[in-house]
Amino acid sequence: MFLKRINTSLALASLVFALSACQQAPENSGITPETATNKTDDFKTYDAASFFATTSMYGSSISHDGSAVLVSSDESGIYNAYRIPLDGSEKQALTKSTTDSTYAESWFPKDDRIIVSADLGGNELNHVYVRELDGKLVDLTPGEALRAEFFGWHENQDHFYVLTTERDPRFFDLYLYSTKDYSREMIFQNDAGFDLKDVSKDANWLALAKANSSADSDIFLVDLSQETATPKLIAGDEEESIAYSIYTFSADNERLLYGSNKGSEFTHVMNYSLTDGSHSVDFEADWDVIFSYFSKNGKYQVNGINQDAQTVLSITEVATGKEVTMPTLPPGDLRGVNFTADETEMVFYLNSDTSPSNLYHHKIGSDKVVQLSNNGNPKIKQAHLVAGETRRFKSFDGLEIPGILYKPKQAETEKVPAIVWIHGGPGGQSRFGYSAMIQHLVNNGYAIFMINNRGSSGYGKTFFHLDDKRHGEDDLQDVVYNKKYLQSLDWVDENKIGVMGGSYGGFLTMAAMTFTQEFDVGINIVGVTNWVRTLESIPPYWEAFxxxxxxxxxxxxxDKKRLHSISPVFFGHQVTKPVLVVQGANDPRVLQVESDDMVAAIREAGNHVEYVLFEDEGHGFSKKENRIVASERYLKFLKEFLN
Structure with missing residues (x-):
């Protein structure tokens, strides 16, 4: 998305955890000596369909009886909800949509009903549904032009929370629903444009955030037990810009955990006592702490640190303060850690650059780990894939810019073309993990540097704000100096370097092709090209920030003059090298007209541009078939104009 990520905790809500792991594989890990080898004497290249033949899976809600995990999976080509038994038996599709992705949210706490969400064609106007025991879907949030979100469970297990913009398209209100008949009551009407973050399990407290600027925010609490629900400021400073973020209420409803970068470059975890109003440090590190949460009854606390584009995970037993020791695991990063209701077992994912996320089951205190999914493509040897390496280079002003470098196998014997990949945001971050698209391009001989240019999250608040109101200027120079760094590598063809990116990264791609003559090709994926129009047409539900x-x-x-000056669409005649533009017709963030106009401006000047429009997608491509088409088009374009 094109938005500075003010709340880093939610910006990385996928909970991408990283944990140091040993080489030995556990029972049923699926990692064999053959797949783990580094031999490349039989190296081969694969088409996009082979890389996307892997399955993307996430979600770790555990059923009321502890027998199964609820996940979202795109194995059918589109996301649906699946039941994966913990005993290793066959999974079951619980939804079977063939048109729009359906995402698993949660099991019901007393039976096998589930909560799911879905939008229409990527328009981001999600509705919340219940899948009944007979498979019927009930829309809990019917209506037009509204957006709704599941918000968690009441501790009595007979009620749950939902956010919806049905009353006012700009603001989310909070409703409490009955599990019996889905009747509901509004428990907080959001008239002041707060960002609702968490509600205590007993429904007595609601935590709200208010963004004052990209560097400054406040936290408020609402006592929902009172007849008049008036927000009370608990963290905010009129004299100093401090970014606060909300993590979670404690399981006993007595504390609120929140993030603060006061007095530090990085965000640490603070405790706020709901009984006496005191504040204290709960957890801190030398990097941003991006999340902190508890198991259901509060026995365990999970903290995640964003350490150089990986998330280092710790699981602590709250009563003793001792860190839980994990068994020997295959190489990879942990994701989606969750616990059974009795807190004796846990599930999690392992993911790496060379392996998509697989689901695992572990009984705490034992050495046994059982793999519950095999989401890789067995026809691709893991040794034919490439793991990224952390690299840094100096930009125009001496600032060190971090990123992740992927070196193709072909570079062992010949010089290869290279691509600078730019993440979205602008305050996003490129991170380690399996990407079918990245692996497809690297496997076919293209070096990729995933740049975390100034303004990226994860490297301290000073670095994060270096691009404020300087977008398309200093961050663009970081991209140019990334090219110079690639040219310094003796295995890169210095005359064949392109640039590509999505969303904000698509903007910087077009800026690089429009305002510089540095790159040989550019691939713009759902990128902003007219900042004036984009900022005037943001979705109404973004009103809070x-x-x-x-x-x-x-x-x-x-600031119209400056926004006009950095918008590539007004300078399409300056594009002289080939460009590929890819867009979703239903994109509510970067409207199709952005790409239409950019393509028209380049064509009017007589320069080469290709255009791919997906009629059934939004801001990003949820359908596997479309992702395959896009990735093959990227490769075809690069082979024609960068080889």
Whole structure:
């Protein structure tokens, strides 16, 4: 998305955990000596379909009886909800959509009903549904032009929370639903544009955030047990810009954990006592702590640190303060850790650059780990894939810019073309992990440097704000100097370097092709090209942080001249090298007209541009078939113009 990520905890809500792992594989790990070898004497290249023949899976809600995990999986070509038994038996599709992705949210706590969400064609107007025991889907949030989100369970297990913008398309209100008949009551009407973050399990407390700018935010609490629900400021400083984020209420409903970067470059975890109003440090590290949460009854606390594009995970037993020792695991990063209701077992995912996420089951205190999924493509040898390496280079002003470098196998014998990949955001971050698209391009002989240019999250608040109202300027120079770094590598063809990216990364791609003559090709994926129009047409449900977005990018009412000057669409005649533009017709963030106009401007000047439009996608491509088409088009374009 094109938005400075003010709440880093939610920006990385996929909970990408990393943990140091040993080489030996556990029972049923699926890692064999053959797949783990580094031999490349039989190296081969694969088409995009082979890389996307892997399955993307996430979600770790455990059923009321502890027998199964609820996951979202795209194995059918589109996301649906699946039941995966913990005993290793066959999984079951619980939803069977063939048109729009359906995402698993949660089991019901007393039976096998589930909560799912879905939008229409990527328009991001999600509705919340219950899948009944007979398979019927019940829309809990019917209506047009609204957006809804599942918000968690009441501790009595007879009620759950849902956010919806049905009353006012700008703001989310909070409703409490009955599991019996789905009747509901509004328990907080959001008239002031707060960002609702968490509600205590007993429904007595609601935590709210208010973004004042991209660097400054406040935290409020609402006592829902009172007749008049008035937000009370608990963390905010009128004299100093401090970014606060909300993590979770404690399982006993007595504390709120929140993040703060006060007095530090990095975010640490703070404790707020709901009984006496005191604040204390709960957990801190030398990097951003991006999340902290508890198991159901509070026996375990999970903390995640964003350490150089990987998330280092710790699981602590709260009563003793001792860290839980994990068994020997295959190489990879942990994701989606969750616990059974009795807190004796856990499930999690392992993911690496060369292996997609697989689900595992572990009984705490034992050495046994059981793999519950095999989401890789057995026809691709793991030794034919490439793991990224952390690299840094100096930009135009001496600032060190971090990133992840992928070196193709072909580079062992010949010089290869290279691509600078730019993440979205602008305050996003490229991270380690399996990407079918990245592996497809690297496997076919293209070096890729995933740049975390200034303004990226994860490297301290100073680095994070270096691009404020300087977008398309200093961060663009980081991209140019990334090219110079690639040219310094003796295995890179210095005359064949391209640039590509999605969303904000698509903007910087077009800026590089428009305002510089440095790159030989550019691939713009759902990228902003007209900042004036984009900032004037943001979705209404972004109202809660619109001011922060304007503070970050500029207000189109007052900064129109500058926004016009960095918008590539007005300078399409300056593009002289081949460009590929890829767009979703239903994109609510970067409207199709952005790409239409950019393509028209380049064509009007007589320069080469290709255009791929997906009629059934939004801001990013959820359907596997479309992802395959896009990846093959990237490769075809690169082979024609960068080889």
């Amino acid at each position: 619109k001011q922060a977005l304007y503070d970050e990018m500029g207000d189109p009412a007052t």
